[in-house]
Amino acid sequence: MELILSILVGVLFAAALYSMLRRSIVRLAIGLTLLSHAANLLIFTVSGVSRTDTPIVPEGREAPLIGSSDPVPQALILTAIVISFGVLAFLLVLVKRVYQAVGSDDSDDLTSTER
């Protein structure tokens, strides 16, 4: 399972980079979306995939049972998903506004800041 996920993470990173290196800024947005997925999946994979129990503390105990899965990576990923959702929503609006202002989605036309 880890092997498959590792390959998938690699493919996602590669696809994200390929998309971002295209000239269209819409593809840039798609690439950045894939990039955040790749990072999230990387956290999931690297912290160990297991078939163990959910880490819920049973009644009358102070800590989850030994052998239950680690809740921290899931908390990290959940936080990261929420953040990337907000940022990507902003990015989409930005791409739209740039398209309206520049009249093109070619990143080679974004040159007015270089003088």
Add this chain to the structure above:
Amino acid sequence: MTVQLTAPIILPFLAAALAMLAWRWVAVQRWLGVAGAIAQLVAGIVLLVTTRSQGVVATQVGDWPAPFGITLVADLLSATMVVITGLLGLVVVVYSFGGLDNRRESFGYYPLLLILLTGIAGAFLTGDLFNLFVWFEVMLIASFVLLTLGGERAQLEGAIKYVTVNLVSSALFLSAVGIIYGLTGTLNMADLSERLRDLDEPVLETTVAMLLLVVFGIKAAIFPLFFWLPASYHTPPVVVSAIFAGLLTKVGVYALIRTFTLLFVDDVEFTHGILLAIAGLTMVVGAVGAVTQQDLRRMFSFLVISAVGYIVMGLGLFTGVAIGAALFYLFQDAIAKTALFLVCGLVRWVGGSFRLEQLGGLYRTDPLLAGLFLIPALSLAGIPPMSGFVAKIGLVDAGIAGGQYLVVGLALLASVITLLAVAVAWAEAFWKAAPEGARVELEEYRARSRGERMSMFVPVIVLIAMVVGLGLGAQPVLELALDAGAQLMEPHAYLDAVLGADR
């Protein structure tokens, strides 16, 4: 202890929330902006006094003991940076009264600025690597909106570059955090420091160190990751550029200093050797880039990059004195860069442009402004008695003591080039005869009331007085910086404060 550590984060955030409720009343937002920044400044000063007398202080949020909960921790470096954040926030808010157009003011400028200050203080105070990521994102989303506020074409184009580079950096940050968690099972920086010391995985450890170097290097704009900065920092109004130039790259530098003194100190020859090489290139490339610019704001954007090089040089030398000197550079440069960008704003109001070929003759019309421009500009080049001189001499001294003559030579070379750049800028904007058809004084500026003009000049004069004061009376701040440097080199106080002395 809890209140002292959370107040610099919560108070500006509270002011931001109130300012959003007062959406229609810009005057109320203005004063909430002032109140939030003052609250942060005062909270920062209290924290600095506490850390000065009691050493490193820490608190566990929600009472979850470290390393399980999120730790907030302040050493001298963190506390001083919070004070500078509050100070620069206050200055910029006051300058905005007159220096920002009313349209932008009424579209949430003050709440955004306060949230930016919240995020910056959070990043300085957190003791948890993932929480640092979260504060970075708080800071980034506020900076994205501040950068695009107003929606001019150049702003949007600059924002695409800024947003893209920062999102890539965030994704790499997350990946690094994931790998570190997989390696050590912790994200608390104090706990990490101990576990990385015992970890016998030199290859993976160096990989993660380099990943974080890239991540924070992008934020700090080191060579060769700086290209986004001069493409975006000059596009928003100067108040926004000023706070970005003064604080945002400094957060990246802070994160570099924190990780490369606390976490990755096993293979100093390799990691800090790389830092030193990067520092030399960053200083020179930034200064050379500045010479070629015609737009004042782009010129100073390049000088922001050059300054980062000097600070990283102190980190790369990796002695207590070198890091102390680098911290003094960090403190004074945040103030000087903000002052310079605000002065650029004044130049535009009275001279009609940011571009050197369209400016001229301002020495005759505004001798005060000519002086205000010259002082921080010469400070950047390291001319005595300004603060930049003290900072540079400290770094050069530490470099010579460490036997790193090449990087010392590059530092001096970059200083000379910086002097050339600012001298040309001053001569072009103030000394040469005004070009034909130069627009002098924008209509809008003439329409400003006396109070609004004062709100622009007074903050600038305060900052410039500090630049001179930090040069003439450097001793107390230099001592503070050296103590902070010593604290970073001997992290046991930090570890004791976070994890408890009886571990």
